[in-house]
Amino acid sequence: MDDLQSAEETAFIVDEISNIIKESVEGVIGGNAYQHNKVNQWTSNVVEQCLNQLTKLGKPFKYIVTCVIMQKNGAGLHTASSCFWDNTTDGEMSQFAHFPNMPSSAVVHAD
Amino acid sequence: MAQVKPAVRGTDHKRQSIAPSVGAALKRTQAPGMGAPSMRSHGQNLETETNYDVISMADRSEGIYRRNLQYENTYKMEPDVRFMAGCVEKEAEDVLTERLKDMKYDPATCKHLSQELAGIIMERVKLFAFKRYKFVVVVSIGSLKERPGMQFGSRCLWNKGTDSFANVKFANGSLFAVAMIYGLYYE
Numbered sequence: 001m002d003d004l005q006s007a008e009e010t011a012f013i014v015d016e017i018s019n020i021i022k023e024s025v026e027g028v029i030g031g032n033a034y035q036h037n038k039v040n041q042w043t044s045n046v047v048e049q050c051l052n053q054l055t056k057l058g059k060p061f062k063y064i065v066t067c068v069i070m071q072k073n074g075a076g077l078h079t080a081s082s083c084f085w086d087n088t089t090d091g092e093m094s095q096f097a098h099f100p101n102m103p104s105s106a107v108v109h110a111d
Numbered sequence: 112m113a114q115v116k117p118a119v120r121g122t123d124h125k126r127q128s129i130a131p132s133v134g135a136a137l138k139r140t141q142a143p144g145m146g147a148p149s150m151r152s153h154g155q156n157l158e159t160e161t162n163y164d165v166i167s168m169a170d171r172s173e174g175i176y177r178r179n180l181q182y183e184n185t186y187k188m189e190p191d192v193r194f195m196a197g198c199v200e201k202e203a204e205d206v207l208t209e210r211l212k213d214m215k216y217d218p219a220t221c222k223h224l225s226q227e228l229a230g231i232i233m234e235r236v237k238l239f240a241f242k243r244y245k246f247v248v249v250v251s252i253g254s255l256k257e258r259p260g261m262q263f264g265s266r267c268l269w270n271k272g273t274d275s276f277a278n279v280k281f282a283n284g285s286l287f288a289v290a291m292i293y294g295l296y297y298e
Contacts (some may be wrong), residue, residue: 039262043264047265062267065266067265068261075259076216076253077254078224079250080225082248082250084247085246
């Protein structure tokens with residue numbers, strides 16, 4: 001399958017993905033404060049929008065999109081990821097967004 | 112030159128276990144006298160007690176194959192063994208409980224701890240030896256002292272027949288940990 005498509009079409013372009021994530025997160029959450037009853041909906045929406053935009057890119061990738069929305073009250077969070085894949089074809093991108101009352105981060109893995 | 116006379120016993124695998132165990136069909140480079148039809152290795156052990164002379168052919172063929180290894184398309188759309196989320200979940204839960212049982216949240220140590228745990232869980236998952244699977248392990252450790260509200264969401268674009276994930280949560284008095292393990296089949 002790789003022979004049929006040029007190198008550009010199969011590359012994992014980090015900037016594109018970064019923009020998609022940023023737009024999705026800002027679009028869904030905007031300037032809202034943390035609301036417990038809405039946060040579930042927000043996570044679903046962010047992830048769904050990201051995935052839709054990624055699909056529109058038309059690249060031959062499987063995607064994993066993870067979003068974490070956290071209330072900003074001084075708690076710490078560390079996230080680490082370990083991947084067993086092909087470094088030449090697969091990649092990962094994560095974006096952290098700081099809203100006034102609510103930090104949120106989204107991670108996209110593509111392979 | 113030993114002739115491979117497939118003893119018809121109703122089991123296909125006996126005819127096929129010559130090449131070294133790789134999950135792909137090997138291209139035949141030169142194999143004079145190998146009249147047998149193209150074979151796929153399924154990673155099964157070499158049959159040594161047989162009606163036919165497999166050993167001598169294996170020695171010869173192993174040498175030939177090792178020099179020029181090219182992978183052909185296996186035409187396999189599905190894995191033999193699917194990603195077993197249940198086993199992986201149990202394994203990851205054991206790792207998290209064992210390592211984080213008496214830990215207190217500390218920014219400096221937890222930074223390295225999360226990376227270490229991701230590595231350990233990855234090694235354990237690799238031990239399951241799911242063939243042709245790629246894995247992604249994401250581990251998050253956070254503090255509970257400030258009682259933050261938090262939501263983790265994840266969605267994937269994949270082949271739902273072959274790919275799967277496992278989700279593990281752990282919490283003690285001062286910290287919580289979430290591990291997400293995804294298994295993706297590489298066709």
